[in-house]
Amino acid sequence: MSQVTALSPSSSPPRRRRSTLVLSLVGALALGALLPAPASAGAVLAPPPVREEDRADQDHLVVAVRHAGGRIDGVFEVWCRPAGGRHPDVSGACRTVDRGTRWGRDPFAPVPSGSLCTMRYGGPATAHVTGRWAGRPVDATYDRSDGCAIERWDRMVPLLPALPGRRPAPPA
Numbered sequence: 001m002s003q004v005t006a007l008s009p010s011s012s013p014p015r016r017r018r019s020t021l022v023l024s025l026v027g028a029l030a031l032g033a034l035l036p037a038p039a040s041a042g043a044v045l046a047p048p049p050v051r052e053e054d055r056a057d058q059d060h061l062v063v064a065v066r067h068a069g070g071r072i073d074g075v076f077e078v079w080c081r082p083a084g085g086r087h088p089d090v091s092g093a094c095r096t097v098d099r100g101t102r103w104g105r106d107p108f109a110p111v112p113s114g115s116l117c118t119m120r121y122g123g124p125a126t127a128h129v130t131g132r133w134a135g136r137p138v139d140a141t142y143d144r145s146d147g148c149a150i151e152r153w154d155r156m157v158p159l160l161p162a163l164p165g166r167r168p169a170p171p172a
Contacts (some may be wrong), residue, residue, distance in 0.1 A: 004144075010032075014110075021049070021163045031121070033088065058132055058135070059079070059080040059081055059094070059131075059132060059133050059134065060077070060078070060079050060085075060131045060132055060165060061077070061078045061093075061097070061129055061130070061131040061132075061133060061138060061159070062076070062077050062078075062129070062130050062131050063076045063077075063087070063127060063128075063129050063159060063160065064076075064127065064128045064129075064130075065125065065127045065160070065161055066124070066125070066127070066128075067123075067124040067125050067126055068123075068125035068127075068161055068163060069125075072125075072161045072163070076088070078090055078093045078094065078131075078159065079096075080093075080094035080097070081094075087159075088158070088161075089158040092158040092159075093158055093159040096155075096157065096158060096159050097159055099131060100155060100156075101133070101134055107133070107134075108129060108133070108138050108140035109140075110140070110141075110152075111148040111149060111152055112135070115148050117146040117147045117148035117149070118146060118147030118148075119146060119147070120146060120147045120150065121144070121145065121146070122145070122149070122150040122153070122163070123144050123163065123164075124144075124146025125143070125144050125153075125161075126141070126142065126143045126161055127142040127143075127153070127160050128141050128142075129141075129142070129143070129156075129159070129160075142156070142160060144163070154172065
């Protein structure tokens with residue numbers, strides 16, 4: 001069995017404790033004078049410089065649509081901020097991707113593996129989206145092979161073309 005011995009406040013003379021405290025404070029102040037001043041001591045902290053790939057005006061997507069039929073097939077280009085490019089609805093495409101962009105979530109993420117999806121077939125259409133969005137590279141493939149894939153496609157309309165049998169997009 002171990003014993004713990006507690007010292008009472010009166011175990012050392014009061015004068016000695018005060019002098020030790022004063023010497024400790026003087027030592028700490030002297031050491032502080034030798035160390036560089038912290039950045040918050042009057043210096044203004046600036047954000048890191050913006051890297052070229054992180055610039056918001058670099059949001060650029062290329063959408064390649066195949067097997068959708070007719071004039072829907074093709075390669076379309078979208079620039080956002082300012083909006084531009086060769087796409088039937090550039091501003092709508094930018095709003096759609098903006099709406100799906102959240103911190104920590106990829107608006108172009110594939111359907112999670114193990115998801116329960118209806119066995120509904122939406123046709124042979126495919127789309128491949130590449131480029132940069134919110135400073136990150138994009139390389140996403142879309143199809144309409146089951147209910148989850150159709151829903152994922154429909155969330156990206158009008159970036160991706162609206163196809164027959166499509167449900168209306170949720171309000172923004």
